Amino acid sequence: MKRREFIKTGLSGLAAIAVGSVSLPHLFRFEAFAAQRSIDLVMDAALVEMVDGSQVFHWLFGTAASGPSFPGPVIFATAGDAITLNLANRLNEPHAFQIVGTGILSPTIGPGQTRSLSFSAPAAGTYLYCDPLAAPVNRVLGLHGALVVSPASGNTPYGSPTPAVQQLFNDLGTTPQFPQNALSPAGWQPDRFRIWLQHQIDPSFNARAQADYLAGRPSTLASSELTSKFLPRYFTINGKSGTFSAHDPTVALEGSIGQPMLVRLLNAGLFTHSNHLHANHFYVIAVNNLVQENVLNLDSQILQPLDRVDWLVPFKRPPDIAGDENLPLRTLIANELGLRISGPNGSPGFPQSPLVYPMHCHMEQSQTAAGGNYPQGSVAHFNFLGDLDGTEFPNTM
Amino acid sequence: MATAHIPRGVMLPAQVPEYFKFVCPPSFGGRNPDPQPPTFSFRRDLLVGIDLTLPDGGRIPMWIIEDPDNKDKGRTFPSAPIRVPLNALVNADVNCQGGTHTIHWHGIEPTPMNDGVGHTSFEVSGHYIYQFQPRHAGTFFYHCHKNTVLHFEMGLYGLLLVDPPKPAGSTVEGPPYPIGKPGYVAAFSPSTDHVIPYDVEAFWVADSIDSRWHTLDHNAFMQKCSAEDPVNPADFSKNGFFNDFRPDIFILSGLARRKSDPTAFRAAESPLVAPTLRVGQTLLARTLNADYLIQRYTLGLDAQVIAMDGHALGVPPTEQYSHPIPLPSGTPFLLTSAMRRDLIVRPTKAGSYPVTIEFLNQITGQLLYTARTSIKVTL
Numbered sequence: 001m002k003r004r005e006f007i008k009t010g011l012s013g014l015a016a017i018a019v020g021s022v023s024l025p026h027l028f029r030f031e032a033f034a035a036q037r038s039i040d041l042v043m044d045a046a047l048v049e050m051v052d053g054s055q056v057f058h059w060l061f062g063t064a065a066s067g068p069s070f071p072g073p074v075i076f077a078t079a080g081d082a083i084t085l086n087l088a089n090r091l092n093e094p095h096a097f098q099i100v101g102t103g104i105l106s107p108t109i110g111p112g113q114t115r116s117l118s119f120s121a122p123a124a125g126t127y128l129y130c131d132p133l134a135a136p137v138n139r140v141l142g143l144h145g146a147l148v149v150s151p152a153s154g155n156t157p158y159g160s161p162t163p164a165v166q167q168l169f170n171d172l173g174t175t176p177q178f179p180q181n182a183l184s185p186a187g188w189q190p191d192r193f194r195i196w197l198q199h200q201i202d203p204s205f206n207a208r209a210q211a212d213y214l215a216g217r218p219s220t221l222a223s224s225e226l227t228s229k230f231l232p233r234y235f236t237i238n239g240k241s242g243t244f245s246a247h248d249p250t251v252a253l254e255g256s257i258g259q260p261m262l263v264r265l266l267n268a269g270l271f272t273h274s275n276h277l278h279a280n281h282f283y284v285i286a287v288n289n290l291v292q293e294n295v296l297n298l299d300s301q302i303l304q305p306l307d308r309v310d311w312l313v314p315f316k317r318p319p320d321i322a323g324d325e326n327l328p329l330r331t332l333i334a335n336e337l338g339l340r341i342s343g344p345n346g347s348p349g350f351p352q353s354p355l356v357y358p359m360h361c362h363m364e365q366s367q368t369a370a371g372g373n374y375p376q377g378s379v380a381h382f383n384f385l386g387d388l389d390g391t392e393f394p395n396t397m
Numbered sequence: 398m399a400t401a402h403i404p405r406g407v408m409l410p411a412q413v414p415e416y417f418k419f420v421c422p423p424s425f426g427g428r429n430p431d432p433q434p435p436t437f438s439f440r441r442d443l444l445v446g447i448d449l450t451l452p453d454g455g456r457i458p459m460w461i462i463e464d465p466d467n468k469d470k471g472r473t474f475p476s477a478p479i480r481v482p483l484n485a486l487v488n489a490d491v492n493c494q495g496g497t498h499t500i501h502w503h504g505i506e507p508t509p510m511n512d513g514v515g516h517t518s519f520e521v522s523g524h525y526i527y528q529f530q531p532r533h534a535g536t537f538f539y540h541c542h543k544n545t546v547l548h549f550e551m552g553l554y555g556l557l558l559v560d561p562p563k564p565a566g567s568t569v570e571g572p573p574y575p576i577g578k579p580g581y582v583a584a585f586s587p588s589t590d591h592v593i594p595y596d597v598e599a600f601w602v603a604d605s606i607d608s609r610w611h612t613l614d615h616n617a618f619m620q621k622c623s624a625e626d627p628v629n630p631a632d633f634s635k636n637g638f639f640n641d642f643r644p645d646i647f648i649l650s651g652l653a654r655r656k657s658d659p660t661a662f663r664a665a666e667s668p669l670v671a672p673t674l675r676v677g678q679t680l681l682a683r684t685l686n687a688d689y690l691i692q693r694y695t696l697g698l699d700a701q702v703i704a705m706d707g708h709a710l711g712v713p714p715t716e717q718y719s720h721p722i723p724l725p726s727g728t729p730f731l732l733t734s735a736m737r738r739d740l741i742v743r744p745t746k747a748g749s750y751p752v753t754i755e756f757l758n759q760i761t762g763q764l765l766y767t768a769r770t771s772i773k774v775t776l
Binding site: 044045046047048049050051052053054055057060062067068069070164165167168175176177227228230231232233239240241242243244245246247248270271272273274276278279280281283294295296297298299300302318319320321322323329332333334335336339341342343349350352355356357358361362363364365367368369370371372373374375376381 | 401418487508636707716732
């Protein structure tokens with residue numbers, strides 16, 4: 001994959017804004033935003049293309065400069081920063097802004113109105129923002145996004161880590177169970193993170209909102225109807241599905257052995273996910289902003305509606321590879337890394353290097369699009385690019 | 398209307414082969430590319446069709462993974478449990494009939510060509526020898542990972558148990574330990590090198606079935622493969638219903654009940670589902686959600702969670718950031734698909750203690766069925 005090329009084009013799954021004292025993480029530096037104290041957020045309509053090419057109407061957050069995005073732009077902040085949002089409603093019914101799990105809530109914003117909301121960034125962690133009105137209608141039709149709050153100091157993602165989380169992060173790169181990559185400083189590097197904002201779409205409800213929008217009237221969609229009849233046909237991570245999410249640079253976990261990565265999971269929809277990561281068990285370090293006292297090491301994660309869960313993916317050498325654990329993988333599995341499996345019609349074939357694994361939801365309906373087309377749903381890739389000593393595997397760009 | 402348009406993504410020219418592999422995985426077969434001398438080998442065939450018999454005599458077509466060297470006991474749903482010793486160098490010779498398949502060893506973490514996922518490696522054509530070396534003792538499972546939404550539902554799965562070594566002097570058979578009988582399990586216990594004994598073993602592998610799905614073809618609702626454009630909208634299947642799971646049959650470790658049938662699961666049907674033990678003995682209950690619903694487990698006596706997803710809580714070096722979890726009588730816990738919890742029960746009083754598994758809709762949370770079984774404790 002050519003991540004640099006992808007980033008240059010600016011076509012990744014997530015838009016981003018930095019606010020206050022924080023700067024945009026490396027992955028998002030193509031974005032045109034400078035850190036600012038005040039953000040103009042617009043709520044507007046857009047057509048979002050599904051993985052099978054169908055067009056689905058949405059209500060979305062966006063910025064005046066770049067337009068609506070799906071999901072809304074990630075807001076990056078530092079704990080305690082003063083933030084002002086100027087919220088403009090370009091839709092036909094009242095809307096609002098809330099940060100789930102906090103007391104941060106805007107006044108209701110009527111059609112055509114702009115209202116401001118000032119608050120201090122909450123404690124470091126992963127937050128879901130959304131429109132809480134007509135719950136869950138406005139959120140499910142697309143009005144949601146992620147807020148990522150960093151701590152002012154420390155070597156973990158939190159201002160007040162539990163002893164277990166502090167110990168885990170202290171051990172990264174300094175203990176035999178977490179050897180560090182030769183090219184990386186010990187410990188977790190704050191730029192090594194991903195956001196997986198998962199969502200589900202039942203286009204029949206979006207079509208109802210679209211009909212109202214085109215007629216110039218407020219939405220008539222009742223929350224009770226949505227919650228009782230919601231049957232999603234598309235499943236997204238950062239607004240993308242299937243092969244598009246798996247290869248999106250803001251979704252795919254990428255690195256070499258010994259380069260741990262943080263993953264921030266959020267569920268904006270109504271379907272309970274069960275996210276299964278191949279190749280490494282992950283450490284569950286925070287659940288709904290509660291830093292964990294008992295840090296579980298799992299391969300499958302329940303993610304209910306509105307949940308926010310932080311994983312530390314250790315990027316350990318996959319532990320169950322047969323053979324001598326002291327041999328570098330480029331020696332132990334040289335044939336696999338060198339293999340190209342032939343494709344149809346005399347094509348040059350499919351290389352088996354670098355090592356690619358999936359993360360997918362195991363509630364497998366979520367692996368479909370339009371009722372089938374497995375695996376064009378809620379899926380990500382987990383890519384190991386090289387050995388612990390810094391040597392890259394073949395085909396790694 | 399002047400609304401914005403957000404594309405589904407952009408496939409760069411250099412990515413076309415990767416996208417093609419994702420949509421239409423290549424086929425491969427034969428020996429492992431990097432073979433190691435095995436210390437533990439077995440064979441499996443898939444797929445084999447069997448009928449699941451309901452208490453009223455009704456039959457549901459299932460697909461299973463068969464043990465060709467044990468055909469009498471190997472033709473079951475779920476597919477027969479596989480037990481391997483910790484650290485064994487495992488070779489699994491998998492023979493595929495009637496199209497390509499894979500086996501994914503869920504929770505085991507080998508190389509991609511041994512991980513059994515088509516779109517990140519290949520699908521098996523003919524036979525292939527998967528190879529891995531499990532370095533955590535615990536509860537895992539195996540399943541076909543092709544058109545998984547259908548193949549997992551159809552029954553192409555079974556338990557995969559990794560057994561720790563027994564202490565010196567133990568006369569227990571194994572590892573691998575006999576199913577349901579005494580054995581040893583990895584659990585936090587510094588004084589015994591983090592291995593503890595159990596006397597009785599139970600399996601609560603809970604599943605549900607949408608019988609509408611059980612008449613479909615292997616490749617139902619798959620996207621067509623286009624050599625030119627792997628994401629051509631014209632190649633997407635349009636009218637599938639794999640997003641719409643409406644279970645009408647509920648399963649506990651292969652025993653079935655219709656939705657309208659509240660009959661409890663009994664020891665006479667399977668002691669693995671309704672175990673019996675004496676006061677002072679230790680029960681190890683292994684749970685797995687092999688379903689697409691949320692499951693809520695509640696035990697009518699005190700228990701302890703000793704392991705989750707095949708990793709023993711609290712055991713150094715990689716699990717030292719956790720600890721075992723007490724589970725007082727009546728305290729429910731949730732499992733979503735693929736999650737496992739291993740429970741230890743040490744009853745102090747004789748009696749029959751209820752165990753319920755409630756199946757909840759994964760969108761509405763509505764209770765669809767309550768499976769009831771029990772733990773019988775004698776003096």
